[in-house]
Amino acid sequence: MFQIGKTIVSEEIIDNDFVCNLTACKGACCIDGDAGAPLEDKETEILVDIYQSVKPFLRPEGIATIEDQGAFVKGEDGEWETPLVNGSECAYVVFADNGTAKCGLEEAYNQGATQWKKPVSCHLYPVRTREYSEFTSVNYHKWEICDTACSLGKELQVPIYKFVKEALIRKFGEKWYAELEIVAKEHTK
Known part of the structure; x- marks a missing residue:
């Protein structure tokens, strides 16, 4: 240290x-695990603010989860995180035609719909x-x-x-x- x-x-x-190898893992980090992506306090506000701009990029299951649970939730550890669809994948995940999980937030950013790429915890991973x-x-x-x-x-x-x-x-x-x-x-x- x-x-x-x-x-x-x-x-x-x-x-x-x-170096991420999406061809091999298919974006498993977005769909595996027992919690959503960790969020900083300021990111919770951003998710609320950009939701309508991001919504067209999301799957119906993700939209339903967000509209039911909110743009973010408090995890079991008491920290903010993204909501999960049926306790599984991140509500903001989308899938490419080959089944690879991708970030709907990042897709919206890449298409110019928002100025925010994705939670910094996702950007920093591992x-x-x-x-x-x-x-x-x-x-x-x-x-x-x-x-x-x-x-x-x-x-x-x-x-x-x-x-x-x-x-x-x-x-x-x-x-x-x-x-x-x-x-x-x-x-x-």
């Missing part, structure tokens, strides 16, 4: 490689952050459904922190990421 500003960062995001009173932890979340992403990352020699560069900058800023690159360079000597 090392510290950058008010973050405590695991070396695992430097030491491990990762990095997970947790806010504490004095600091934020930045850790690697290893999940067997991402084994093919680890293999592809190793083959392409892409460390996790480089794979999620855009998301880390979105979360912590350019200066923070520049410090991370310096630490990574020293760490891998």
Whole structure:
């Protein structure tokens, strides 16, 4: 572990490689698990504000879930998260013709319907952050459904922190990421 500003960062995001392999996993992270995507407080407001713009990009099942449960829900851990369709996939998930799960929020963003890409927790994955009173932890979340992403990352020699560069900058800023690159360079000597 090392510290950058008010973050405590695991070396695992430097030491491990990762590149999403949607061809292999079919977006399983959006449909597996027992909870929705973690949301920051400000993201709950964004989801409410953009819902009507995103709605045309969603499946009927997702729309019904959101209209029944709301644009976000409080999870068992007391934190905000996206609602799930029948306790399974994220209500914002859509499926490509080949069955690959994709993010309806990101589709709306890509089509210019919104200015917000998706929850930062999804953008950061496989990095997970947790806010504490004095600091934020930045850790690697290893999940067997991402084994093919680890293999592809190793083959392409892409460390996790480089794979999620855009998301880390979105979360912590350019200066923070520049410090991370310096630490990574020293760490891998």
